[in-house]
Amino acid sequence: MKHRVSEETWQSEMLCRRPSREGLVFPMLSAAAHYRDAPPFELDAACEWWLAIDFGYSAPFVCLWIVARGEQVYVIDEHVRRGMTIEQHLDEIRSRPWPKAGRVACDPAGSTKNEQTAKSNIELLRRHYHVRTRGSKIVDGIELLRAALRTAAGTTRLFVHPRCRQLIQSMESYHYNNDRSEIPHKDGENDHAVDALRYFFVNRQSHKATVRAY
Secondary structure (H helix, E strand, O other): OOOOOEHHHHHHHHOOOOOOOOOEOOOOOOHHHHEOOOOOOOOOOOOEEEEEEEOOOOOOEEEEEEEEEOOEEEEEEEEEEOOOOHHHHHHHHHHOOOOOOOEEEEOHHHHOEOOOOOOEHHHHHOOOOEEEOOOOOHHHHHHHHHHHHOEOOOOOOEEEOOOOHHHHHHHHHOEEOOOOOOOEOOOOOOOHHHHHHHHHHHHHOOOOOOOOOO
């Protein structure tokens, strides 16, 4: 059980303790444990390549390149820009030196049709990729992220390349409005990269998991 949940959930639900979070959503995040210049596994045919996308135009559009092998996940690159069309983002994505992603995880809200093109962002993505858009509660996706950063058994499964500066800044800044809130603060800046990463974890899992911290 300790390998399936985060340390915070173990402390609160199994030991009936309320861990001190000091307002941060990811207090376990550290450069020494999670930031790596190279993946902790060999890049071979057994690896899965994903894109994780949070759509935006006035708000930032975020794309994360993620490679996974078994339970270990490595965020290898990012693209964060405002004011570009989905076609321009796709051109930038194709220009990067990474293998073509087998799957894309993104926000189900991307199915809304554009007034000018009558096409949705997800429809445009599906011309090039296999797209997954499973919906979930924010708290469930956050728990998957926290458990990947550090399980109650002390295992780390999520690593980030230092070049992903926006993702790192977002995760280090992501916080709750107050100690009683389950939902992190949406500041319009630091939540988008975290949302993209959350979509990856929600869509990669093979079953629906619901976890609550009380």
